[in-house]
Amino acid sequence: MRISLLLIWLLIAGQGLAQQHNDLTIVYDISISKTKRSTGLEETYNGGTRTVFIAGNKARIRMVSLMRMESIFFEYDSTLKQAAVIKESGAKKYRFNLSAPQWEGFNKKYEDADCSFENDSMLIAGYWCKKAVIHLTSGDKIVAYYTSSIKPANGFTEPSFTCVPGMVLQYEHTSRRGMVVFKASQVSREVIAKEIFVIPSAGIQLRKYTAEDNSD
Amino acid sequence: MADKYSNILKPLQEHELTPPAGAFEKAWENILLLNEGRDHSEEAPKNAFEKLQAFSIQAPELDFRSLLRGEKNSPAKKQTIVISQNFKRLAAVLALAVTGAFIYMAAMPDDKNGVNNEQYAGARMNKESAVNLMIDSAQDTTALAGAAAQQPALAKAATATGNTKNEKKQHYSEQAGFYNNDLFFTLVNYKEYGKEKLFTKALKEKRVTLNQFSYVNLSDKMVAMLQEVYLTKKNGNMARKAKRAKRKFEKWKKKDEKYFDKELDKNPADIIDLSEFLMKN
Known part of the structure; x- marks a missing residue:
C-alpha cells in the first residue's frame, strides 16, 4: 500500500515537473471601425495583431501592423526588473528601456482603474468569457471579456487589466468617432522558443526615455 | 531453483524398475x-x-476454506506473495525510471550544445538577432533566397530553428522579404524593391503572414488603396490618383512617426493610445 502511494506520488510529481512550463501565447486580432466614410490612417492598423508571450519570468508583447512593428520585452521576479520597448520596423529602429517606476509612469492612465462586472458572456477562442467594464480616472472605459480558466497576466505586462479577475480575451475602446477592438484568435499553451525573449540589438539605436517617472 | 527441479524430475519420469x-x-x-x-x-x-x-x-472442508481465506502459510499463497512482491519491485523500478525521464526532460536545457560553448556563441548570437530582428516576409521565396545569401546567419538560423529538438516548441521562424521590416513601405514601393511576388500574394490572399502568431489581414479598403498606387496612364506614367494615394500614405507615415516616435510617451500596442491616435487622424 505504502509502495503504491509512493509510486503514485512520484508519477504525479514527475508529470507535474514535465508540464511545469506554463507558457502562454495569445494572439489578438485588431479591428478598427470609424464613423467617417473615407478611408483613413486606421486602415494601416486594422487587421494587425497584438501577440502576448508569457513564459516563466519573461513576457513580450508584439504588435504587428502594416504601419509598424513594435515589441515590449519584460523581465521580472517579484517586481518588474525592466521593460524594453523596441521599434522593429522602419528606417529608424530604436529601443528604449524603462525601469519599474518609469513603466508605471508610462501606464499612469491605468492607475486607480476600477472594474464593474456584468452578466453578459461570450465565447472567444474556445473560452467562455464574462464581461467587465474598466473605468479609468480619465473617464475612458474599456469593455473587457475575460475567462477565469486562464490565470491573468501580471500587472506589469497588462497594467490595464489589474482589476480583472481572469485573462482578458477581448477588449474594446469606443469613442465618438469609432471603435478599436482587440479580440483573441489564438490561445496557445505550447512551449515558447527562448529566442522570442531575446532583445534584438543589431541595427537598433538606443534612445533614452526622458518622461518623468511615477516614483514620487 | 526451477532448473534444479526440472533436472531431477525429467530422469525420474523416465526411470523404471521391473518388479520381481x-x-x-x-x-x-x-x-x-x-x-x-x-x-x-x-x-x-x-x-x-x-x-x-x-x-x-468427502473432500476435507478445511482445505477449501484455507484456500479461500488465503492462509499465510499455504504454499499457493506463498507463491502469490513472491510473485506479487516481484511485480511491485518491477513496477517501482519502472515508475522510478519513468519519473526520472520526466524530471530529466523538464530540467534539461533546450540548447545543450549552445550553452557555455564559446565556439558557437557567435553563431548563437547571429541566430538570436536574426530571429529577433524579425526580417519578415509574406513567404516570398525569391526574397528569402536573396536575403539568405546576403545573411548566411539567417539561413543558418532558419536551419537551426527547423532542426530544433523540441518539436513541441512554437514555430516562430520568420522569412526575410520586407524592406526594413516595413510592411506598408514595401507594399507601396514593391516595384522599386523587386517585391512583385510578395505584393501579388498579399493582395490575392488579403493577408501578410510573418509567422503563426504575427500577421496582418488586409481589409478590402486597404487592398483597393494599394492597387490605386499602381494605376498608370496610357503612356505608362503614374496616374494622378496613384500619385495622390502615394502622397496620402507618406503623410500617414509622418503622422504615425510624430505621434509614437517623437516623445516616446505613447504606446501603439496600448488600446487607449492607439484609439486616441486613430480617431483623431
Whole structure:
C-alpha cells in the first residue's frame, strides 16, 4: 500500500515537473471601425495583431501592423526588473528601456482603474468569457471579456487589466468617432522558443526615455 | 531453483524398475483380502471394482476454506506473495525510471550544445538577432533566397530553428522579404524593391503572414488603396490618383512617426493610445 502511494506520488510529481512550463501565447486580432466614410490612417492598423508571450519570468508583447512593428520585452521576479520597448520596423529602429517606476509612469492612465462586472458572456477562442467594464480616472472605459480558466497576466505586462479577475480575451475602446477592438484568435499553451525573449540589438539605436517617472 | 527441479524430475519420469516375478499377483491378492473381507470367489475382482466405483470420499472442508481465506502459510499463497512482491519491485523500478525521464526532460536545457560553448556563441548570437530582428516576409521565396545569401546567419538560423529538438516548441521562424521590416513601405514601393511576388500574394490572399502568431489581414479598403498606387496612364506614367494615394500614405507615415516616435510617451500596442491616435487622424 505504502509502495503504491509512493509510486503514485512520484508519477504525479514527475508529470507535474514535465508540464511545469506554463507558457502562454495569445494572439489578438485588431479591428478598427470609424464613423467617417473615407478611408483613413486606421486602415494601416486594422487587421494587425497584438501577440502576448508569457513564459516563466519573461513576457513580450508584439504588435504587428502594416504601419509598424513594435515589441515590449519584460523581465521580472517579484517586481518588474525592466521593460524594453523596441521599434522593429522602419528606417529608424530604436529601443528604449524603462525601469519599474518609469513603466508605471508610462501606464499612469491605468492607475486607480476600477472594474464593474456584468452578466453578459461570450465565447472567444474556445473560452467562455464574462464581461467587465474598466473605468479609468480619465473617464475612458474599456469593455473587457475575460475567462477565469486562464490565470491573468501580471500587472506589469497588462497594467490595464489589474482589476480583472481572469485573462482578458477581448477588449474594446469606443469613442465618438469609432471603435478599436482587440479580440483573441489564438490561445496557445505550447512551449515558447527562448529566442522570442531575446532583445534584438543589431541595427537598433538606443534612445533614452526622458518622461518623468511615477516614483514620487 | 526451477532448473534444479526440472533436472531431477525429467530422469525420474523416465526411470523404471521391473518388479520381481509374481509380485503383481501377490499384491493384488493382498488388496482383495484387505478390501473385500477375504472374498475368495471368482467374482472377487469384479465385486471389488463395483464397490470401488461407488466409493466416494468427502473432500476435507478445511482445505477449501484455507484456500479461500488465503492462509499465510499455504504454499499457493506463498507463491502469490513472491510473485506479487516481484511485480511491485518491477513496477517501482519502472515508475522510478519513468519519473526520472520526466524530471530529466523538464530540467534539461533546450540548447545543450549552445550553452557555455564559446565556439558557437557567435553563431548563437547571429541566430538570436536574426530571429529577433524579425526580417519578415509574406513567404516570398525569391526574397528569402536573396536575403539568405546576403545573411548566411539567417539561413543558418532558419536551419537551426527547423532542426530544433523540441518539436513541441512554437514555430516562430520568420522569412526575410520586407524592406526594413516595413510592411506598408514595401507594399507601396514593391516595384522599386523587386517585391512583385510578395505584393501579388498579399493582395490575392488579403493577408501578410510573418509567422503563426504575427500577421496582418488586409481589409478590402486597404487592398483597393494599394492597387490605386499602381494605376498608370496610357503612356505608362503614374496616374494622378496613384500619385495622390502615394502622397496620402507618406503623410500617414509622418503622422504615425510624430505621434509614437517623437516623445516616446505613447504606446501603439496600448488600446487607449492607439484609439486616441486613430480617431483623431
